[in-house]
Amino acid sequence: MSLFTNESVCRISGGGSLCGTVNIPPSKSAAHRAILCAALAEGRSVLSPIELSDDMRATLNAVSALGASAELSGDTLTIDGIGGRYGDGLDEPVTVNCIESGSTLRFIIPIACAAGINGRFVGSGTLVSRPVGLYGELLPQAGVECVSDGGLPLVCRGRLRSGNYRMPGDISSQFITGMLMALPLCEGDSSITLTTPLQSSAYVDMTLRCMSDFGVEVIPAENGWFIAGGQRYSARNYSIEGDWSQAGFFLAAGALGSRLTLRGLRLDSVQGDRAAVELFRKFGAEIELSHDEITVGSGILRAQRIDARQIPDLVPCLAVCAALCEGTTVIEHAERLRIKESDRLASTAAMINSLGGRAEVTPDRDGLVIHGVKRFRGGTVHGYSDHRIVMSAAIGALCADGEITITTPRSVRKSYPSFFEVYNSLGGKANVIDLGK
Numbered sequence: 001m002s003l004f005t006n007e008s009v010c011r012i013s014g015g016g017s018l019c020g021t022v023n024i025p026p027s028k029s030a031a032h033r034a035i036l037c038a039a040l041a042e043g044r045s046v047l048s049p050i051e052l053s054d055d056m057r058a059t060l061n062a063v064s065a066l067g068a069s070a071e072l073s074g075d076t077l078t079i080d081g082i083g084g085r086y087g088d089g090l091d092e093p094v095t096v097n098c099i100e101s102g103s104t105l106r107f108i109i110p111i112a113c114a115a116g117i118n119g120r121f122v123g124s125g126t127l128v129s130r131p132v133g134l135y136g137e138l139l140p141q142a143g144v145e146c147v148s149d150g151g152l153p154l155v156c157r158g159r160l161r162s163g164n165y166r167m168p169g170d171i172s173s174q175f176i177t178g179m180l181m182a183l184p185l186c187e188g189d190s191s192i193t194l195t196t197p198l199q200s201s202a203y204v205d206m207t208l209r210c211m212s213d214f215g216v217e218v219i220p221a222e223n224g225w226f227i228a229g230g231q232r233y234s235a236r237n238y239s240i241e242g243d244w245s246q247a248g249f250f251l252a253a254g255a256l257g258s259r260l261t262l263r264g265l266r267l268d269s270v271q272g273d274r275a276a277v278e279l280f281r282k283f284g285a286e287i288e289l290s291h292d293e294i295t296v297g298s299g300i301l302r303a304q305r306i307d308a309r310q311i312p313d314l315v316p317c318l319a320v321c322a323a324l325c326e327g328t329t330v331i332e333h334a335e336r337l338r339i340k341e342s343d344r345l346a347s348t349a350a351m352i353n354s355l356g357g358r359a360e361v362t363p364d365r366d367g368l369v370i371h372g373v374k375r376f377r378g379g380t381v382h383g384y385s386d387h388r389i390v391m392s393a394a395i396g397a398l399c400a401d402g403e404i405t406i407t408t409p410r411s412v413r414k415s416y417p418s419f420f421e422v423y424n425s426l427g428g429k430a431n432v433i434d435l436g437k
Contacts, residue, residue, distance in 0.1 A: 010390070010409035010420065010432045014378045014400035018258040018426035022250050024242035024265055025051045026075075028415050031240050032059050032103050033207055035079065036111060036181060037214035039063035039070070042083030043235030045214075049075035050240060054414045058101035058123075062108040065096040066117060081235055086115040086185070093120040093155050100125040100341065100414060105152075106174035109135050110182035113144045113160035121154045125385060126341055128152045134175050138165065162188035162229050169198035172336065177207040184216045184231035193224040199309045199336070202272025209270055213238065241266045244273035245313040246416055247294075251276050252317040252395050254296030255285035256324060260426070262294040272310045279306065279314070283321050303327030303372060308334035315368070316348045316392035322370040323357035324399055332367040341414070342384035351389050354381045355396045355404065378402025387414040394423060394430060 026049045036059065038045035050056060052072060060070050069080040096112070096119050098105040105121060109132070112119040129151045136146050143161040148154040160182060167176060176192065183190040198204065208218055215234030219226040242264035254260045267274075267289060277294070281287050284299040303325045308315050315334055322329035337344035345361045349368055352359035356377030359370045378400040383390040385408045397404035409432050412419045420430045 008408070008410055008432055008434050010394070010406040010430050012394060012397040012404045012406070012431070013429040014376075014397060014402045014404060016398055016427060016429060018250070018253050018260055018398065018423070018428055020426045021261045021263060022422060022426065023263050024247050024250075025416055025418070026240040027243040027271065028053065028055055028245070029103070029203060029206055029243070029271065030210065031056060032107060033177070033210040034238050034240060035059050035063055035070070035077070036107055037210055037216075037233050038079040038235065038238070039066055039068035039081050040111070040115075040185070041081035041214060041233035041235040043081060045079045045081065045235040046237045047077045047079065047240060050077045051075065051417065053417055054099050055101040055104065058097065058099040058104040061097045061099070062104050065094045065119065066112065066115060081233070082115070084232060086117070093118040093157065095120045095122060098123040098127060100127045102127060102130055102172070103174055105132065106172065107178045107181060109154070109156060110139070110160060110178045111185075113139060113156055113158065114182035114185040116159040118157045119155070121152060121156070123152045130339055134167070134171060138167070160186060162186035162190040164191045164193065166193050166195050168196045169194035170196045173198070173200040173203040176204055180204070180207055180218060180225065180227065181211060183227040184211075184218075184229065186229045188229045190227045190229060191221060191224060192227070200272060200312065202270055202310060205270040241269055244269060244271040244276060248273060248276045248314045248317040249391050249395050251280045251285065251287070251296050252321045252392075253398060254287075255280050255283055255298055255301065255321050256395070256399050257298045258398065259297045260295070262296065263292060265294060267291070273314050275311050276314055279311070279318060280321065283325060301325040303329040305329070306331045308332065308337075308367065312337055313388065316344065316351070316388045317395060319348045319352055319359065319368060319370055320392050320396045323352045323355070323359060323372060323396070324374070324376070325372040327372055329370045329372070330367065331370070332362070334367045335365060338365065341386040341411070342389060344386065344388070347382070347384045347386055347389050348392070351381050351393050351396070354379050355393065355400060376400040378404050380405040381407070383408035383411060385411045387411045387416065391416065391419055394420070394428070398428075
């Protein structure tokens with residue numbers, strides 16, 4: 001069954017709460033980076049734990065196209081990397097199916113080019129029309145021919161050259177990560193200079209930490225980085241930390257009346273979404289931290305103003321909590337959410353309103369204004385084939401007086417395939433129904 005159809009719905013009985021212990025799934029962002037570093041390394045790397053979401057399938061497609069061998073057994077991934085066995089840029093393009101993973105697409109394009117592998121990059125859903133425009137401008141100046149009608153498929157031919165690259169910092173940090181990971185493979189030295197302030201800086205920090213763990217070093221410079229050429233990634237065994245983006249859903253549930261213990265998260269993580277702890281505390285959640293657990297419960301909820309520049313993935317779950325706070329919450333600097341799996345500003349506002357809350361996109365389409373209500377009433381929520389909208393709506397259902405119906409629930413396969421199983425194991429009442437069966 002296609003992920004992007006309305007052939008299933010999720011029905012959740014309104015009200016109730018979740019209770020128990022949640023083992024947070026491995027970080028999708030960390031896993032993308034580790035898989036690519038391991039694929040470029042000489043020798044065998046073992047990565048764990050890995051949850052086989054659709055985004056992970058996309059990155060495994062990518063490393064197979066590079067020529068690496070990857071085998072998943074349970075939650076352990078073994079990768080035999082390609083080392084220095086790069087292409088010569090003369091072969092017919094290999095097809096890389098990025099499914100709907102923007103991270104995979106934006107990471108693999110320059111990596112394949114630096115490795116001298118001609119690529120034909122394809123995808124599905126909204127990824128087909130999501131922008132790759134920066135690469136279309138940047139790569140042809142560096143020896144790579146790019147052929148596209150404006151979206152996917154995109155064909156790239158030629159080997160990426162080292163050089164001095166100027167890039168805006170207020171676009172997706174995925175472009176910057178792709179270039180940082182690729183340029184060490186070039187023969188000469190390179191630099192990246194940011195022409196505007198860096199947003200989502202934590203994702204770049206994750207990239208630099210992972211590269212360093214696999215033996216490749218990048219030196220900070222004024223407004224950017226210096227990247228020595230001729231470096232090689234080194235194989236290693238690697239542990240994937242828990243995903244703070246996914247933890248946000250359970251922190252929201254705790255703030256709204258559940259009592260949960262979260263395990264598997266690093267309190268010293270460089271993931272930007274680690275800010276969720278302080279954001280939900282500011283809403284009024286009671287959160288206790290230990291070296292290996294986080295316990296969250298409800299408190300008196302109050303509105304706040306949120307700058308979303310560094311934490312865009314948390315916005316839908318923050319919005320659900322905001323909708324049930326006293327007062328008006330403003331979420332700002334979130335314009336990049338308009339080009340996610342859905343226009344995530346519009347779809348988040350629609351989700352809140354469908355549940356019975358009150359939310360609107362700001363006139364400049366930069367953020368959200370959310371007016372608190374005491375309870376949701378229930379109703380039908382359009383999931384927009386967007387995993388974060390679907391999971392946020394399921395958390396909102398815990399505070400609804402009536403039944404909630406969510407469309408496209410299978411979109412959670414993109415990042416968290418076991419979400420509804422975990423939700424129900426904690427006391428949730430979600431029933432995913434295949435229509436017409």
